[in-house]
Structures are given as structure tokens and as C-alpha cells.
Amino acid sequence: MAETYHDTDVLVMGGGGAGFRAAIEAAHSGVHVTLVSKGPLARSGASPMAGADFTLDGTSMNELGREGDVNDSKEKVFNDIVTQGWYLNNQKLVGQYVDTAKSQLADLMEWGIDITLSDQRAIFTSGTGIMDVLLKKARAVGVELLEDVSILELMKTDGRIAGALGLDVRTGEFIRFRAGAVVIASGGWHKAFWPNTGMRDLSGDGIAAAFRAGADIGNMEFITFCCNVFYAPPIWRGSLAPYILSLVCGGRMSDRNGDDLLSGFDPVLQQKGVLTEWNKSFLSYVSTLAAREGRALENGGIHYSRGDVDWGFMQMVGGVIFPNWKYKAIDFSTWAEKLEKNEPVEVGPAVEYFDGGIVVGDRFETTVPGLYAAGEAALGAFGANRVFSAVTEMLVQGRDAGRFSAEFAKAKKAPEPKRDAFREAEERACAPLSCTGGENPPAVRRNIQEAAHRRLGPIRSEGELTAFIGMLEDVQKNVLSNLSVSYTGRTYNKEWFDALELRNIVELLLVSAKSARLRTESRGVHFREDFPHTDNDAWLCETIVSRGEDAIAFSSRPVTVPHMTPPRGKTPYLEMMKTLMEAHSDTGGKH
Amino acid sequence: MVQKNITVTVLRTDPEKSDAGTKQRYTVPFTEGMSAMDVLDYIYQHLDSSVAYYDHAGCGLGICARCTGRINGKAGLFCQTPVDGGGELVLEPTGKDRVQRDLVMKKK
Ligand SMILES: Cc1cc2nc3c(=O)[nH]c(=O)nc-3n(C[C@H](O)[C@H](O)[C@H](O)COP(=O)(O)OP(=O)(O)OC[C@H]3O[C@@H](n4cnc5c(N)ncnc54)[C@H](O)[C@@H]3O)c2cc1C
Ligand code: FES
Numbered sequence: 001m002a003e004t005y006h007d008t009d010v011l012v013m014g015g016g017g018a019g020f021r022a023a024i025e026a027a028h029s030g031v032h033v034t035l036v037s038k039g040p041l042a043r044s045g046a047s048p049m050a051g052a053d054f055t056l057d058g059t060s061m062n063e064l065g066r067e068g069d070v071n072d073s074k075e076k077v078f079n080d081i082v083t084q085g086w087y088l089n090n091q092k093l094v095g096q097y098v099d100t101a102k103s104q105l106a107d108l109m110e111w112g113i114d115i116t117l118s119d120q121r122a123i124f125t126s127g128t129g130i131m132d133v134l135l136k137k138a139r140a141v142g143v144e145l146l147e148d149v150s151i152l153e154l155m156k157t158d159g160r161i162a163g164a165l166g167l168d169v170r171t172g173e174f175i176r177f178r179a180g181a182v183v184i185a186s187g188g189w190h191k192a193f194w195p196n197t198g199m200r201d202l203s204g205d206g207i208a209a210a211f212r213a214g215a216d217i218g219n220m221e222f223i224t225f226c227c228n229v230f231y232a233p234p235i236w237r238g239s240l241a242p243y244i245l246s247l248v249c250g251g252r253m254s255d256r257n258g259d260d261l262l263s264g265f266d267p268v269l270q271q272k273g274v275l276t277e278w279n280k281s282f283l284s285y286v287s288t289l290a291a292r293e294g295r296a297l298e299n300g301g302i303h304y305s306r307g308d309v310d311w312g313f314m315q316m317v318g319g320v321i322f323p324n325w326k327y328k329a330i331d332f333s334t335w336a337e338k339l340e341k342n343e344p345v346e347v348g349p350a351v352e353y354f355d356g357g358i359v360v361g362d363r364f365e366t367t368v369p370g371l372y373a374a375g376e377a378a379l380g381a382f383g384a385n386r387v388f389s390a391v392t393e394m395l396v397q398g399r400d401a402g403r404f405s406a407e408f409a410k411a412k413k414a415p416e417p418k419r420d421a422f423r424e425a426e427e428r429a430c431a432p433l434s435c436t437g438g439e440n441p442p443a444v445r446r447n448i449q450e451a452a453h454r455r456l457g458p459i460r461s462e463g464e465l466t467a468f469i470g471m472l473e474d475v476q477k478n479v480l481s482n483l484s485v486s487y488t489g490r491t492y493n494k495e496w497f498d499a500l501e502l503r504n505i506v507e508l509l510l511v512s513a514k515s516a517r518l519r520t521e522s523r524g525v526h527f528r529e530d531f532p533h534t535d536n537d538a539w540l541c542e543t544i545v546s547r548g549e550d551a552i553a554f555s556s557r558p559v560t561v562p563h564m565t566p567p568r569g570k571t572p573y574l575e576m577m578k579t580l581m582e583a584h585s586d587t588g589g590k591h
Numbered sequence: 592m593v594q595k596n597i598t599v600t601v602l603r604t605d606p607e608k609s610d611a612g613t614k615q616r617y618t619v620p621f622t623e624g625m626s627a628m629d630v631l632d633y634i635y636q637h638l639d640s641s642v643a644y645y646d647h648a649g650c651g652l653g654i655c656a657r658c659t660g661r662i663n664g665k666a667g668l669f670c671q672t673p674v675d676g677g678g679e680l681v682l683e684p685t686g687k688d689r690v691q692r693d694l695v696m697k698k699k
Pocket of ligand 1: 016
């Protein structure tokens with residue numbers, strides 16, 4: 001096969017919000033930028049799926065001419081992000097979020113973002129709306145855009161980033177990229193779980209490739225599950241619609257016996273844990289608890305119904321969020337009939353956001369020179385639990401990563417990538433095409449996904465984590481090198497992509513499960529049945545994972561706390577959650 | 592309860608073999624509320640993983656608009672077209688001229 005080389009200054013991996021924002025900023029700095037997206041441009045990853053809220057302090061919103069609580073302040077937002085994150089946040093990144101969100105929103109408004117409505121400290125727009133604006137801007141500033149191309153591996157020369165190997169998903173041809181700097185903006189690894197919240201492209205390729213290239217990753221045990229996600233019918237499985245409706249209106253959550261899921265819990269938890277975005281961690285925990293006690297429905301979920309919420313009110317809210325009970329191409333009209341009749345649907349927790357990721361410094365640089373990361377792929381601002389906006393995060397981080405990567409590429413001449421390294425990576429990638437009689441990639445994947453949902457869900461225990469680690473190690477050792485495909489051509493070969501993605505999925509699940517086993521406490525979205533206390537004496541540290549010469553090393557890094565001092569002592573999980581909920585500033589809204 | 596099945600015909604094209612349009616039949620167990628995409632997922636995961644449809648980056652929820660095809664002759668999104676139990680289902684690419692492979696169309 002011919003060797004195709006593609007030269008650029010800054011290569012951006014990922015066509016979601018973080019990738020586009022980085023590309024636009026890098027292009028502003030006057031370098032040549034190529035953005036490579038595995039999925040459709042501006043219609044892949046989590047970004048277009050978002051509701052979406054862009055969240056910042058109400059005073060800044062006001063100064064930009066939007067509604068917003070003028071008594072709100074950057075300090076209050078800072079306080080809330082850190083207490084919601086159970087003090088595990090990197091406070092430098094929280095500061096970056098709080099300080100730059102306003103100018104970021106100003107950019108979006110200048111570029112023509114459509115704002116549906118706003119509250120005390122959030123504007124509501126849509127993920128697709130944001131992506132359309134970014135796509136238009138990227139085209140206008142001359143970013144080179146490639147879609148349906150997957151980056152498989154990063155290339156280094158003398159310890160520095162020199163390029164990357166890509167695969168054109170449609171034709172099956174390799175593309176060899178030469179670049180002075182690379183920005184990883186490839187989002188999370190939702191595809192490691194089943195069920196999940198939709199996107200089929202998010203297999204953590206960027207985090208895994210960066211890790212293989214020597215970058216540290218961290219806090220991989222913190223995985224946010226969204227609550228009240230449709231489990232059935234299959235056509236709506238993974239949709240967040242019931243979550244959004246319950247966040248605004250409330251409603252009734254019950255188990256298979258018809259018993260109320262929330263009875264017996266503290267009134268503060270019942271209130272804040274349903275009607276604010278604390279619902280993701282609280283209700284996911286409560287739903288998982290019910291399932292573990294054998295009170296789940298057919299698909300492992302719970303019932304959600306209107307309960308004693310007035311139908312007129314719900315209909316009005318529904319009409320704003322899903323006009324005519326339609327959302328894009330989904331038709332929810334039969335659900336509306338059920339809501340009116342107070343009939344339940346089956347919902348449950350599903351993986352939605354990854355709080356951990358690639359470790360970055362103040363300039364969004366990783367531990368590998370020339371390699372940057374932003375958005376969900378990076379270990380971000382939210383610590384152990386995210387309530388504030390990941391959409392804001394992807395944009396503020398994308399912008400800075402774009403600027404600093406461009407500066408790096410401008411200042412230092414790109415090293416020449418090694419031909420042999422490309423060839424070896426290509427040969428490795430092609431192995432499943434010539435392996436015969438091996439295991440079937442989709443079957444292996446599905447099996448792992450279901451196990452991940454059970455073992456790495458909101459409630460964990462040593463025994464289950466150990467069993468899961470054993471399963472993954474067996475797959476890594478015996479199965480990954482023995483995957484074969486039934487169609488051996490290269491044109492749009494799904495089985496082949498599954499095989500390539502599986503390596504990343506297994507690696508990240510292993511790191512995550514091992515981090516979760518190490519963390520013998522409960523904090524944020526990580527609850528350990530066998531260690532049900534938040535331990536602020538022993539565990540106010542991030543879990544950092546590094547790749548040594550022949551083994552993976554786990555270490556811990558004290559949290560970065562330039563501003564707010566964390567509490568001390570050991571506190572039962574739900575008690576700690578209540579304390580943190582009550583530590584919220586006096587600003588209202590869902591955040 | 593008697594298990595209902597769906598009889599599915601998929602129009603397959605392998606450009607590397609230049610054989611345009613082979614009809615392949617599968618039997619898929621029916622679940623209430625299934626979409627055409629769920630049917631394809633079942634075939635891919637349980638019956639024949641050589642079948643190609645645009646899903647390496649689909650959203651499954653009617654947002655990306657990449658899962659286009661013909662469902663019983665009518666153009667639509669596989670992921671948001673419900674299917675009936677007990678019936679016949681024919682899945683074809685949107686057109687005949689620009690087929691990349693099976694149900695995946697080439698870029699315009
Ligand atoms: C259903 C859903 C709803 C959400 N709603 C909200 C909300 O309302 N508000 C909010 O604040 N947050 C929300 N979030 C979270 C938020 O949307 C994400 O955290 C954010 O969009 C991530 O942006 P990103 O650019 O980092 O990654 P993504 O948007 O996930 O983009 C990743 C990109 O990388 C590409 N990619 C992946 N692998 C490769 C590869 N190997 N090579 C090349 N490209 C690759 C993908 O195709 C995609 O283009 C939601 C998340 C989900 C799943
Ligand atoms: S897969 Fe995205 S619209 Fe069907």
C-alpha cells in the first residue's frame with residue numbers, strides 16, 4: 001500500500017466541541033491546523049448530544065446582556081464546583097474555568113449562537129447549535145477538516161510528538177500525519193459500557209494512545225452515570241429525556257414492587273438529589289442500590305412516572321424541552337400519553353461523563369512534549385463529581401489548548417517521524433485482518449460492556465472489581481491478539497474497527513478498575529460498598545497512572561488547593577453528600 | 592408468550608468483489624419497541640458480523656443523521672424507524688450508485 005503523508009503544524013484529534021475550539025484558536029495563531037474526526041464533523045462524540053447548558057456566574061451573564069443572578073459571583077461558582085467535586089478538584093483548572101467562561105460565551109455570542117433561555121447561572125442552547133457555530137467558524141479561519149478518519153497511534157521522535165497514524169474508516173487506508181504538536185480532544189470512553197448514552201465512536205482512543213505514548217492519566221475511577229436514562233424501549237435506549245424532565249419537574253421513581261425509591265432518605269438529599277444536577281450522582285446511586293437489592297425491573301432499571309406532578313405543568317415543560325414531544329428525529333408522543341395517564345417507563349443509570357483522563361498542566365500540556373489535551377479526554381476541573389457544565393469545560397479548555405499547542409509548534413521545528421514506527425503500527429493494526437479462527441470482536445466487546453456496567457457502576461466492591469480485573473486481564477492476554485474478522489476486505493470493516501477499539505477499551509477499563517480498587521473510600525461518583533466513608537485524612541489525592549518501561553505504576557498526587565482548604569476526618573458517604581449539598585452558595589438554579 | 596421473529600432481507604454490496612446487490616436473509620427475535628438499527632445490531636452481534644452499516648460513529652438517537660437507508664422501500668433513519676414483530680423487513684442503501692459497502696453510502 002502506498003505511503004501517504006499528511007503534513008500540518010497542529011493536529012487536532014476529535015471533532016467535538018473541544019477539538020473544534022482548539023482548532024479555531026490554533027488557526028488564529030497563524031499555524032496550519034488539521035482537525036481529524038472519527039465521526040461526522042460537528043455531529044459526533046458527546047457534544048451534539050448535549051442539551052445543552054453553558055454555565056457561569058450570573059453576574060458575568062448579566063454583563064453580557066443575558067438574564068442571570070447579579071448576586072452571583074466567580075467566588076461562589078468556584079466554591080460550588082469544588083464542594084460538588086468533593087474537594088478532589090484541581091483548583092487551578094477550576095480557576096481557569098471560572099475566569100475564562102465569560103469571554104468564551106462572548107465569543108459564542110459573537111459567532112451567532114442561538115440561546116433558548118437562561119436561568120440564574122446558565123444559558124441553555126443546544127449541542128448541535130454550538131457545533132454548527134464552531135464548524136462555520138473553523139471553516140472561516142481555514143482549519144483543514146477530515147471526517148471518518150480515526151487516529152490509531154501517536155508517533156514520537158526523541159521523546160517528542162512528531163505525528164500520528166490515522167485510518168480512513170471508509171476506505172481502510174492508512175494516513176501518516178506529520179505534525180509539530182497534537183491536541184487530544186477525543187472525548188470519553190462511553191463505548192466501554194452497555195447500556196450507554198448513545199455515541200458509538202467514543203472508545204477512549206485518545207486517552208489510550210496518549211497513555212501508550214507515555215502521558216500520565218488520572219482519576220480514572222471517577223465515572224459519572226446519568227440517572228433516569230431510558231432503558232426501554234430499545235429505540236429510545238440511552239436517551240436522557242426522562243432525566244431532563246425529572247430534573248425540571250420531579251416525578252415518581254419506584255422499584256419493581258411499586259415502592260417509592262426515595263422514601264427513607266434525608267429530605268435534603270431528596271430535594272437537592274432530584275431537582276438539581278446532584279441528581280446524577282445521588283439518583284444513580286439510589287437506583288443501583290435498588291438493583292443490587294433485587295428490586296430492579298426486567299432490564300435492570302427502575303420505574304419513572306409523573307407521580308403527583310400536575311400534568312398541565314409537565315406538558316408545559318415538555319413543550320419547551322421537546323416541542324410536540326419530538327427531539328430531533330425522536331418521537332416521544334407515546335411517552336407523553338403514558339405520562340398523562342401516569343403510567344411508568346423503565347429508566348436507569350447509564351455512563352455519561354468521565355471525570356478523569358489525561359493529566360494536563362496549566363497550558364494543557366501533557367507529560368509528553370508537544371502533546372496537549374482538552375475537554376472530556378483530559379483530567380478536568382470537576383474532581384470526584386461533576387454538577388457544572390462539561391460544555392463550558394470543553395470550550396474553555398479547547399481554546400487554551402489550541403493557543404498553547406500552536407505556540408509550541410511555532411517555536412520548535414517538528415522532528416521527523418520514524419518510517420519504521422509507522423510501518424510497525426500499521427502492521428499491528430492489520431493483524432485482525434489476517435488472523436483466522438480467532439474470536440469475534442463484537443461478541444467480545446458486548447460481553448465486556450455489560451460487565452463494565454455492572455462492576456464499574458456507581459456502586460463498587462473489592463470482590464467484584466477483582467473478578468472484573470481478572471476477566472479483563474484474561475482478555476488482554478489471550479483474546480486481543482486472537483481476534484479475527486469474517487470480512488477481510490478493508491472497506492468500511494466494522495469488525496476490524498471493533499477489534500482496534502477493543503484494545504483501548506480493555507486498557508482503560510483495567511486502569512479504571514484498578515484505580516477503583518485502590519481507592520478504599522467513597523467519594524463523589526465512586527461509592528465503595530466495603531468502604532462507605534469519605535476519608536478526607538487518607539484520600540484527598542488524585543490517582544495518577546504512569547506507564548513505566550514494562551509495567552503500569554499507580555501513584556497518588558495531593559489535590560491542588562491554592563484557594564479552598566478541604567475538610568478533615570472520616571464521614572459516612574450520604575452524610576458527606578448532604579454537607580456538600582448544603583455548602584452550596586445562595587445562588588439558585590440547577591447548578 | 593410466543594417469541595415473535597422478524598424476517599429481514601439486507602441488500603449487500605461488496606465493492607472489493609464488484610458484486611452489486613446480493614439479497615441476504617436473516618431471522619431476528621423481535622423485542623417491543625425495536626428500531627431497524629436494533630435489528631442490524633442484532634445481526635452484527637449474533638448472526639453475521641460481516642454486514643456493514645454506518646455505526647462506527649452513530650448516535651443511535653436521531654441526532655447525527657448518518658444512519659440513512661431504505662426501510663421497506665421508504666427512506667429514513669435506521670435508528671428511529673420502528674419495526675413490526677412477525678413481519679418482513681427489507682433494508683437497503685439509500686441509492687444504488689454510491690454504495691461504499693452494504694448499507695453504507697459514499698460521501699457526496
Ligand atoms: C447524552 C449526553 C448529554 C450531555 N448533555 C450535557 C449538557 O447538557 N451539558 C453539559 O455541560 N454537558 C453535557 N454532556 C457532557 C458533554 O456533552 C461532553 O463532556 C462534551 O461535549 C465533551 O466534548 P469533547 O469535545 O471533549 O468530546 P466529544 O464531544 O465527545 O468529541 C469527541 C470527538 O473525538 C472523536 N474521536 C474519538 N476517537 C477518535 C479517534 N480515534 N480519532 C479521531 N477522532 C476521534 C469523536 O468522533 C468526536 O468527534 C452530555 C453528555 C452526553 C453523553
Ligand atoms: S445513528 Fe445518528 S441519527 Fe441514527
